[in-house]
Amino acid sequence: MSDDGQPAPGHGYRKGPVLLRGQQIPTTTSDQRLLSGAGDTSWLSGDPWRVMRIQSEFVEGFGALADVGPAVSVFGSARTKPDHGDYALAEQVGGGLARAGYAVITGGGPGIMEAANKGAKEAGGLSVGLGIELPFEQGMNDYVDLGVNFRYFFARKTMFVKYSQGFVVLPGGFGTFDELFEALTLVQTHKVMEFPIVLVGRDYWQGLLDWVTGAVVERGLIGPTDHELLRVVDTAQEAIEIVVARDAELRSAEQAAVDATARDQQAAQDASS
Structure with missing residues (x-):
């Protein structure tokens, strides 16, 4: 952790394909400039080109991740230090997922992300990092085998959801909450299939669950059963078992639907012949 409370510097500031260090690091990010009203009219000429840049992020992300195969995203704080118990827990999660046949996708930074990538890499699995342009150096951790850097949070979030069979969430702050609640909203509104969302660390997450099942319900x-979209566990093994079981259940249901469609089509052909 740096003196100003930000995550410790990594290996440089990524701005799309460009690596910047020292005085070359800008004071604002692409997201800040995109969302800023600012009162000027430069957006009239700049925003059409910005759309092309956003499009390129999606194209590059889709191209890089298309062959990843079954994967699980692991979220958690960038501020967690290697000597903390949560770091060791994240290593176990990453290693267990890799041994179960999943690639492990993180935000590519330090802390919990680094630990999950480390666990996956050391277990012989594919370790993926989706980095983001931030107003301080963070860099891609050393355990990432496949890394993609993004300027825009919304493009990066799409990649997490599109290529994951589930989310495992360890203790974290606002960024972790953001990813968690976005995933919950997508599942609740049926924008994505009901993939598992597992919170690891009951001592950390129980207060949130009490609030959701209490005041919010x-x-x-929210609906009286919406809180069941969240599962809370204490061990890496429990988290992995939930992900594997739910993934198998969804795959079975998908195959059953395919088989039923094939039978209906065959029956229709037989009837018309």
């Missing part, structure tokens, strides 16, 4: 702000 009591006011009718």
